[in-house]
Amino acid sequence: MTTANQTAIERYRNNFLREVEANVEEGHMVKMCMQCGVCAGSCPLGSAWEHSPQKIFMMIRAGKRDEVLGSDSMFMCTSCYNCIVRCPRQLPITHIMHGLANYAHRLNLAPKGQPTREFATLFWNNLTKKGRVNELTLTLRHYFRGGLVSGIKEALGMQSIGLGLFLAKRLNPMEIFGGHGVKDLKGFHAIVAKAKEIEDRKKGFTA
């Protein structure tokens, strides 16, 4: 069986920039980067990036497909939008980083076990389940991601915060039984499924 990744490699050969332009959110702006480095210097988590956005843009142009799509750098984005408002060429850097992370994730090339990759996936699945985020199950699933023992340890560590939020009426233990959600859940799910179907077809995720 051909994977979406193999199809993409075959289709774009050695032109990774073209692949990014076609398949990554806002990817058509990558070529506009003039390598000034303002994004790298503006990122609150800059020191945590193996490759800054500036480097990622150059690596895309240099055809470093495996290095870019296998990098955990994009997952360091906190979505603060500092880079976007400061970029002199007005590249939507935040969106391109999100787009690259999404592309790498969907082709299954993103680093396995990367904590933000896991949390982000959990978050989306949580919100699409009922149409609204269930903060309690999201938090619990996050704590218990590594299994029961580490989950109990992590949850106990946050026990006093949880109790404080409960007393402040900002956390409802009853959310575990379902909680807030949209009424027309069927319609909501149909919209998400249809949108995903169109996007998957366009971006070649269903190779």
Place this chain on the structure above:
Amino acid sequence: MAKKEYAFYPGCSSQLKASASNYLVSTNSMCNALDIKLTEIPDWNCCGASVGYCEGGELPRIAINARNFAQAETHLPGQDIVATCAACWLGARESKERLDGSAQLMKETNEALAAAGLHYSGGANVRHMVEVLIEDFGYDGLKAPMKKSLEGIKFAGYVGCQTNRPFGIDGESFENPMYLDKMVETFGGEALKTYDQKVTCCGGALAFSEPEKSQKQIRDIVESAYDHGAEMIVTPCPLCQANVEVYQSEINKKQGTKFNMPVVYYSQLMTVAYGGSAKDAALNGQLIRAEKLEKIAGK
């Protein structure tokens, strides 16, 4: 008839017993005082937040925001959509701008919406509550119903990221927005204008997935408030509020600091200035009590 009416998009955290229920309660009190009528968009859904990108991709995120627009357009025609949450405002407004800019995306989005029998025709106007306050009422208009002064309280105005970038409020600077300080001063409080961490990122969703990296951010934000003599931090963003308030005890535990800095919403201090009780301002919703504000509310 109310002075102004808006289609209200509270967002997941601003539901009863959710993490920003104190934002919701105080927003309602504040709007009562200003004679603003908020009508919830019927059956609204989550905006996808920023961190939804990884699994959600592009079109599904835009489509779920367009579902809210379609609902507002049908049930609350002609009303601006107003979000209190920074991420909701950003997610919705970003979706709106993408749809405005691409007929192709609009077509695909409507194809998705049609699966639920909905249609979006493109007229949404998405705004943040702070924009509404400043642009539609103005500082003088906000001051009009004031009953009590917040004199004697020093506030560090923590604007954060997403209420500021990339759209900005009332055309203000991204690097040094002054609106929060001006709001504090409007109600008689002391705004610490050299609070240098006012637009620093709290770590956002990475407070969950990268706690150490985020807590470094939060430490800077709280520490600078102390250094400037702040008695409380005020913010317009529910994630900023939660991260900066909730993790202080964690940072104390790990790093031996003694942080105990209240973090309130602008809507809470405004409710108190408008003569509301501590309960109206949902000050019982703080993990770190804002005692000075409670005292004024109790007078």
